Amino acid sequence: MIKDCLEIFEKQYKKFGDAYILDSYVLGEGTYILVDKMGEIKQVLEVVKTKGEPDRTVEGYNTFCLMDYYSKLINMNKSMDIKKVIHSNNYLSFFVKKESLINGKLTKAIIQDYYYTLGHLEEKYKKPSQSKLLYETTLEKCGLINQEQLKQNEQWIHTHIFDLDKTHNIVMDKRYLKIFFESDEEEFKREGERYFFPNVFNAAEYNVILDESIYGIPSNNLGLNAKKPYLKHKTRKNEVPYLVSTEEVMLQKKFFDYLMNEVCIGHVNLYFSEEEGIKGYLSNELMTFRNSKRQTFTGYYLRIAKGKEVEIQDAESILQYRTELEGFKVSRSISIDYSKIEKGIEYGEIKELKIVMQMVHSRFFNNFMVYFGEPSDKLKSEVIRRSILMSREAFFEWFYKGNTLAIKSLFPKISRELIKNSIKENQMIRAKEQWMLRDAIIDYLYKGEDTMSDKMKPILDRLEEKLKGEEAVLESDAEYFCAVGQVAYYLLSLNKASKKTHALVNPLLNAKDDIQIKSILRRLFVKYNYDITQGGKRFRCLYAMVEGYIPEGKLDEDALLYGYLQDNLLYKRGEKENE
Structure with missing residues (x-):
């Protein structure tokens, strides 16, 4: 399933390269500083947390995106600083939490060790043999490191890092401080790959050398260590779940980098297809079609979330998914006086699935529906809370994947209990609207049968x-x-x-x-x-x-x-x- 999505991503990546990732890259909160080749601070960019797409027209934003992308760690366990205080991966950047400057956690000795490691990578990767081979392959690809530039950048950090609040009015808060030394794109990319390539596998001890090529376990969405023995296949000669080549693991890394960009701008629903490519949507959005003639979707669906890394919460193949409805009609079978209140449902023919979803969320669940995690503590009704937990998976299958099998069997009972609950809470208008919406949904799900109102009239x-x-x-x-x-x-x-x-x-x-x-x-x-x-x-x-x-x-x-x-x-x- 993930492999199928990866193949669709690969086609887009081959067409656009890293630009496919960088065009949607989002900078994290923090202070970004660019130091020019003369050692002067050229630009300071303050990035605060925002929802949705950032403003990419801000001067220098895209440049900082590029430098930040190639300078970040895969994870903290693969830090170039043994103390894990410095969070960048190459000599062209220096990432540290401002708290480490305030509380004295960052010291000159840690800075020296960081730059020593970067300048003597052959020592870091000398064991085991798989790491050594990965480093030697990297060296052939990236060449030797620029030791002179490394020393200059180290000296700049020693001279300025502890006085930036005084010399340049940098506010010391709890966010990141990220310093970059001006260089061209190719050099940042090369130094990033110098770090990524030897560290991209889960752990070197699981790597296998076959015909002088290395195969290993990817790091994304998979953990494998002594604390998780149940993930190993003890009955096999090779106990690890699966192995991929260095080319495949680098592509998978790029794929998860792309997913992280999407989740950072709120696109948690992703649809993959050969015709449509990859399309991302917000949590409460249903997919739309670029081609107005094509109103069904066949492909793959991923639901993702942001944790320490991208978490794939749901994955499924989708066949003939539609967001346009045919034959869905809400009849006004019970009279309601709307002269003093606002309508809670739409009457007549409904052609869009998203309108039905909005009415379901509003009328049945008081807008407290969540498909993952716990409902809000503000929800006081235990009946609604219980109904959400019982039915959300079935509703999710219908609204986001077009699969009505689960909701078809569950909805009549769940909706009846919610109507009874509205009556008990003296919400008669809501109960009547729930009844009419329920009637329309049941009629749509069980096509060909009369509605309850048709039978009872x-x-x-x-x-x-x-x-x-x-x-x-x-x-x-x-x-x-x-x-x-x-x-x-x-x-x-x-x-x-x-x-x-x-x-x-x-x-x-x-x-x-x-x-x-x-x-x-x-x-x-x-x-x-x-x-x-x-x-x-x-x-x-x-x-x-x-x-x-x-x-x-x-x-x-x-x-x-x-x-x-x-x-x-x-x-x-x-x-x-x-x-």
């Missing part, structure tokens, strides 16, 4: 007709549970409390069988029958039908909820009453 109409007569009976379980919802809403509406709440319906929503339902309705009837005036005759008729019916099947929660959320028939006057 004729039943509600028949109930209304029966209320006009003297004697009537219920004819189906669906009709019965719809009537139960209507009776329950009417009885609870008679509550005279100054602050009315639908929390009183909790016992009914939690009922497990018909015996419980009838018992709850009787208690409500006894409690409020003193005030049954408006629609009294119609109520007696409806309540008698409910009491006289024994359902044959299981409790139909959907029909009950529909009856509770719909306009109440007992508040509609009959023709004779109007006369």
Whole structure:
């Protein structure tokens, strides 16, 4: 899977080279200083943390990106400074945390050791034999180091590093201080490769020499050391998971450098395909198509996150993924007065998947949906929190990969519980909107079947007709549970409390069988029958039908909820009453 993505990246990299990475490179927070060849500070750039794309038009930004990219460490375990205080990798740069200057952690001895190591790399890489061979190969490629320039840069650091706050008003905070010595691009690239090539493998002890070529374990997204013996294949002659050549491991390093750039600007959703190349999107974005004629995507998907390195949280092959919808329609099957409130859902035909995603996040999860990590502590509802954790993987599969299999089986139950929770919390408008959105999603997922509202509307109409007569009976379980919802809403509406709440319906929503339902309705009837005036005759008729019916099947929660959320028939006057 990663190999497939790597092949697509390789085509782009061969076309553009390191520019493909540098064009999206993001500088970390800190103070960046460029020292010219005369030893004078030419430019100081202060970089603060920002969201999204940085302003690349700032003078010197792209130049600092290039120098920084070739001067950074692969990881702290591969530091050129044994004390791990200096974090750069070559003599053209000097990276240190300002805290190390403030607390005295950086000393002249550490600086001397750093430059001694850079000037005597043959000592650092003399053992084991795999490291020595890597260094010798690097030496053939990069040539000898410029010892004179190294000494000059070392002397500049010794002379100025501890007084920069006084001589050049450099603020000493907790950010990085990164110093670069002016040189051309090729020299920075050469010195970067002098470091990268011998250190790019996970650990030299796992390297294998075959036909004078070295194969080893890549460092990216793989750790292998004495503390992780379970990663080794003990039954094989070679215990390591897999080996790659030096060419492959360098390409993989470039690939993960590219991924780090993407995640730094917030592009955590990446799509790879032969036709589209590589496209990155923000966490709440769904993919768009460059070619308006092509509205389906087939390729690979990566979800990445930023940690100590790029973390691949999810990876999957995708077939015929669409972000345009056909046949998704939200019907206004329950009336809501929007004269004083704002609509929470869109009605009519919805053609974009991102609109459905936004409505799901807003109506069902109060905008607390997170697909990775824990929901915010600001979310107080345990029902919503539990629903997020249960359903987020299924929603993620649908919204970001086009796979509806998981959400198809899970959504009806999850959404029903969320509607019940809204009713309990007295959020009736939200509950009604949830019902109509739920109806549309279920209809879309189970194409060809009538929506719940389509099935229940004729039943509600028949109930209304029966209320006009003297004697009537219920004819189906669906009709019965719809009537139960209507009776329950009417009885609870008679509550005279100054602050009315639908929390009183909790016992009914939690009922497990018909015996419980009838018992709850009787208690409500006894409690409020003193005030049954408006629609009294119609109520007696409806309540008698409910009491006289024994359902044959299981409790139909959907029909009950529909009856509770719909306009109440007992508040509609009959023709004779109007006369």
